[in-house]
Amino acid sequence: MTAAVVSPFHAQELEIQQRVGVREQMAGAAAFIRDYMPEQHREFFAELPFFFLGALDASGQPWATMLAADPGFVSTPDARTLYISSGMLPGDPLTGHLHAGDHVGGLGLAPTTRRRNRVNGEIVAAHDGELHIAVTQSFGNCPQYIQHRQHTPVAPGTHAVQVLRSASLTAADRELIARADTFFIASANLAADAGRGRGVDVSHRGGRPGFVRVDDEYTLTAPEFVGNFFFNTMGNLLAHPRAGLLFIDFKRGDMLHLAVEGEIIWDGPQLQAFAGAERLLRFHVREVVRNVGALPFRWTDPQPAMQLARTGNWSEADRTQAAASLTTSWRPFNVVDVVQESSDVRSFYFEPADGLGVAAHVPGQFVSLRVPDWAGDGAASQIRSYTISDAPDGRRYRISVKRQGVVSSWLHAHLEPGAQIELMGPGGDFTFEEGTQRPVVMLSAGIGITPMIAMLNGLLVNGSRTRHKHPIYFVHGAREVAHPFAVHLQTLAAGHNNLAVHVQQKRIDIKVLKELLPFDDYDFYLCGPAGFMQDMYQGLRQLNVAEERIRFEAFGPASVRRSGAANAPAVSTATGPVPVRFVRSGIEATWDGSHGSLLELAEANGVDAPSGCRSGLCGSCAVGLEAGDVAYTRTCGSQPAAGQVLLCSTAPRAGASEIALAL
Structure with missing residues (x-):
């Protein structure tokens, strides 16, 4: 009988996974969090000239720090033991606080290759700066948000170390943080009931310069981007708010250590304004230690991580907030x-x-x-x-x-x-339902692909990460093989296992969907010409897909008639042939009941009709009715002037012999 797998996450990490809708998918992550170090991790640690460490001082305050020495100062006698022989630098706030029985979090990171691996454990022996650590957790992290930098050693004796301590951020501290593109954060949960998740963690954070805001001399705010969904840092903060931050001056070799209390900001205008942010972390400073010139390295200018292209900084976020009223x-x-x-x-x-x-x-x-x-x-x-x-x-x-x-x-x-x-x-309100736990089907035709691409780009990020951990089926009808975004779709599908793409050069219909989709409970998103939209909507409803599971946007802008819509006026529209004259354009067409509105008929015949319905400019499609009688197919938010009609919502009334429009 197979033993039950014990979760590597403590209660608060699981709580956040549940909140963001990934707990079920993360249940399998236990296989990636080991209690031993793989051989490639052991070889990697042995090559590093610096190593990041998180631990608690005697008061229980976490600190994040960097250890530095010749390569080989971190070694692994066996797969379950990490040995650190030296590396503590002058003024380090953890000096004298590392003892047998203490928990530590370790992070090996190589900026030139953007490679990083985590190893957490418990100190079993500590003497004269040497640490023997029994490994409790070991796992790799992807390279996202790491800036490429090349380091150069500084000869001993060429730099003086000065240790500055304060209870708040100085002007120099604030300047360093404001231009930072990297920081490290240490957090902990040592509760007896934390299970396999018990311990200390140290993690990397990266962003574009200005991604950390100095609110005042005691407060910082930073975004949380899409990560591995472990939520180690956030889970620890939810359990025990104290944390340690480390900022590095890569030009001067300063280390800026901050003892803080952290809080999670789940929503609000600041979060909405910061591009790429899933949440915000606000840190309240309690103690500052700046080790001036402590690091025996200097670094080249960074090459930004590619994942940062879709992320913001606080200068942009502030302007975005100001623009919200415009x-x-x-x-x-x-x-x-x-x-x-x-x-x-x-x-x-x-x-x-x-x-x-x-x-x-x-x-x-x-x-x-x-x-x-x-x-x-x-x-x-x-x-x-x-x-x-x-x-x-x-x-x-x-x-x-x-x-x-x-x-x-x-x-x-x-x-x-x-x-x-x-x-x-x-x-507009044609947006993805945040937090849905169902597979998604995106159906589009022609230029109706545009909102679907926007949604995909919002959901699938950083080459391999996804904000929606359920299957996404992208089904598109195109006239050409080289349709818009063809290569982009192929790239997304290659990098995301939960995305399946089907593009065909013929009309998408319900039969195609039934052949493509496995049996499941889906959310459907539709966008395309009105005829396509109406057919797909009616076909899905006939398959007993619930009304609330079908979201749509009509391009061109036409209306889809929902079945049983409570606010739809009772109308009688013509189904037989009715001549329609677009007087100013000199174009004549025939209404045969196959179009959703006179606007759609106009566009199908090359008449450039005014419209702004989807922008909330209801009434912008108003034109003069010179002859005939029309009926409204839906309730509108605007009343046209006398002698005018709204094209997007009208059709020839049953019995009409002719329609003439001043268009």
């Missing part, structure tokens, strides 16, 4: 880049031209563009809404536009780096 105002934005995604789709990148930040958005939302005098003949400006086709990075927006219709063609012809245009937003 989402209903038109603002100037500069075009900073244009990328050809396919034969007829281009991505445009925008940064604020007014010196303010970009308002935070959630993947799936959109912005509206105002194109002034787009025809060049003194006509009124035109407004269009486009999905933001990427996850937030705190600095810019990206939209991806298919060249169809006059306005989109104008964007393709006129927007190039250096151009300027007005944007409003973000807005």
Whole structure:
């Protein structure tokens, strides 16, 4: 009979895993947290000239520190024993506090290769700076957020060490922290009931310079990015808030040790404004020890970790917070880049031209563009809404536009780096349901791929990490093999085991889904032309998929008629042929009941109709009705002026013989 696997996590780590929806998936992590060191870890530790250590002083305060000596000062006589022969530097706050029976956390890290391995344990013998440690936990960490640096030894006697102690941060301390791109944090849970999770931990944190904010001389705030979901640090802080921080001045060789109390910030405007942050940690400083010139190394300038491209810093986050109140105002934005995604789709990148930040958005939302005098003949400006086709990075927006219709063609012809245009937003509620525990199916067709790509980029991060630990099925219908984001999708699928991608050059229908998807309980996200949307919605409902499990966004902007919608007005619309004349465009079309609205009919026939419905600009699709009678298919938030109708929500009324629109 197989013995039950004892969890390597203590109660508070499990509590956080449960809170963020990964506890079930992390149950298998016990296999990766060993009570012995693999051979490759042992070889790695022996090569290091420095080693990071976390431990508690006599008062129970954790401290994080760096030990440094010649390679080989950390060795492993066997797979369950770590031996540290020296390395304590002058002024280290742990001097004299390491004794047999104490728990320690160890971290081996090589900045040049971005490799790191963890080893935690209990001191079984300590004498004259030598430590014999019995290993209780050993596991590897991925290289994310580690800055590449090359170190150079400093000859002995060429640097003087000065130890400065205080109860608050000095101006020099604050300056060091404000420009830091790395720090280390030690935390502990030594409760008797902590089980295999009992002990001390020391962890690495990395970000773009400015990712740690000095709130005042006693307070710091730092983001928590997507990690390994172990939640060792946060779990320890939840159990015992005291922690130790270590900041390093890589140019001067200073070590700045902070004794702090930490708190977890789960939500709020500051968190929402900081790109890439899952949570915030706020630290309240209790004691400061700065060892000036203590390290026998100096380092080169860093090469930033690639994972940091989608993360922010506090300067950007503050501007983003300030911009949150401007989402209903038109603002100037500069075009900073244009990328050809396919034969007829281009991505445009925008940064604020007014010196303010970009308002935070959630993947799936959109912005509206105002194109002034787009025809060049003194006509009124035109407004269009486009999905933001990427996850937030705190600095810019990206939209991806298919060249169809006059306005989109104008964007393709006129927007190039250096151009300027007005944007409003973000807005919209077609977003991913945070915390869902179900597999997800993303269904799109044509340019409806854009919100799905934004959601994927928000969920799948850092090359291999995922914010959604359940299966994601990405199903897309495209006319061309070289469709927008084809290579990007292949890259995501190669790096994330929970993503399955299916793209085909024919219409996606329910039959295709039934062939692709294993039996399960899914959340569905739909985006594409209205006919595709309506068919998929009705097909899913016929398969007894619950109404609340189907979320959609119609591109172009058209409406999907929900079955049994309580607020849908009772209407009688024409199903037979009704001639429709678009008077100013000189185009004639026939309504046959296959389109969701007169707006969709106009777009299908190449009429460039005004619309801004998805931007919250209800009423922007109003046009004059010159002849005929229409019926509203849904309740709108705006009433058109006398003689006008809202294209997005109207169809020829049953019995109408002709419709003429001033368009």
